[in-house]
Amino acid sequence: MKPKFMVVFMKEFRETLRDRRSLVLLALFTLMYPLMLGYMLNKQIERATKPEREGMELAVIGAAQAPNLMAQFKQKNVTVQQVDAMDEEAIGELLKSRKVVAVLRIDDKFAENYQEMRPAQVELWFDSAIDNGPRVRDVEAVLNAYSMDIASARLLAHGVSPVTMAPVKVQRYDTGGTAGRSGVIGAMIGFLFFPAFGCCLSAAVDSTAGERERRSMEVLMAQPVRTWELIGGKWLAAGILSVIAITLELALAHGILSWLPLEEVGTSWRVTSADLALICLASLPLSLLAAAVHIAMAMNAKSFKEAQTTASVVMLVPMIPGVVVSMMELKTAAWMYAVPMLSNQTLLGEVAKGQDIGAMPYLLTFFSSLIPALAGVAFASWRLRSERYVLAV
Structure with a gap:
């Protein structure tokens, strides 16, 4: 029962x-x-692996003035799209279309300033409202590396070791494992x-x-x-x-x-x-x-x-x-x-x-x-x- x-x-x-x-x-x-x-x-x-799978699209205004920089972008799997001169409104519309990660505008006097060893200005335009933060930082890393390479070459030409530009060397260690x-x-x-x-x-x-x-x-x-x-x-x-x-x-x-x-x-x-x-x-x-x-x-x-x-x-x-x-x-x-x-x-x-x-x-x-x-x-x-x-x- x-x-x-x-x-x-x-x-x-x-x-x-x-x-x-x-x-x-x-x-x-x-x-x-x-x-x-x-x-x-x-x-x-998908967001984390998209740059590795598809690369990055970067629109560049005045790309002909910096061929070495364009070559360095290509080495880092960044696809460069050469575009004509654009105003701020047009740049904003291009970024909103999400066809490119960012827009790099190179100053007209870039080559002249570069040859005379004066700061050569470039403008990096991006839309922070779009989830492209990691890829924009990758573009900035290429620009910083290019700038450091130029500075090191100029120091060597004057007989100065490039090591003087880095008095402190930081090594990063991540102790956070997958667990x-x-x-x-x-x-x-x-x-x-x-x-x-x-x-x-x-x-x-x-x-x-x-x-x-x-x-x-x-x-x-x-x-x-x-x-x-x-x-x-x-x-x-x-x-x-x-x-x-x-x-x-x-x-x-x-x-x-x-x-x-x-x-x-x-x-x-x-x-x-x-x-x-x-x-x-x-x-x-x-x-x-x-x-x-x-x-x-x-x-x-x-x-x-x-x-x-x-x-x-x-x-x-x-x-x-x-x-x-x-x-x-x-x-x-x-x-x-x-x-x-x-x-x-x-x-x-x-x-x-x-x-x-x-x-x-x-x-x-x-x-x-x-x-x-x-x-x-x-x-x-x-x-x-x-x-x-x-x-x-």
Whole structure:
């Protein structure tokens, strides 16, 4: 003989699978966040690698006056387009068309000043509103290198070593490896846990406040079943939806991030399939907590509409700790694993860095959501014992 709460669970779960609204929400939350994450990262990779794949288009006014400079641009994979003289308005229109990265205007007296060893003026025009910052800096680097080459040649002609122009030599060392930069992706993907509170919303509210308004709750209460068995079955039915959604979400995001060439932007996805399985297991109580919170809120509401409105507002609360920690740029601490939702985000972020965090963070993440979930179910069971609630008076 099946336990009574399992009978309630099977009944509620079958009804949920027949509810098109719940299935649409499940599919929407499961696909939306991983696809958005993959799309944004793919665009970032395309922007980072576009100069290498396509080179850069640079419009030059008066290119004939500086043939050596034009040759140096070509060596750096910068395509030079020689254009006629243009006024400021025409230059602005050319930049807005995005056909070129920048416009280089060489002064009419460039050759004369160059020969007389006076500063030869060039103007670099660009549009800062367009996302061409890295490519404009590449053009500036070519100009600076060209200027330094000329200065070094002139110093040698006068018997002065070019080393005198660089009294301080700076060597740069980047200690941030791909593991550290992977934590940024871990922080982004941490928002994948948020749908745990959205996927079970419809099922949790409809099976409690909805059934009370339809007067079907009275029929269930008339059966030989205890309140905790009744609430427990409804809780599991709603929670399973979130478990399915979060598991599929993380699996889909894992597949997308493993497929993307993240090395092109100096990072990598270091989460293995075994790590993902442990994270899904540790995150299971978060889905049950979401269902328990919605059911407890719905049980305390006076109507179905009030329950739905309250639950919609309450589902935003778990995001607050993660946003606050991100804004304050706090370092990872042990107390973060004791805060529901934040613990899941922190766990995924640390695993994404490739660090060996041990078993304790997994256990803290698991129980930080399980304990309040059981408390929410206990409150809902106690609330269901009230005749005033069942009769909606």
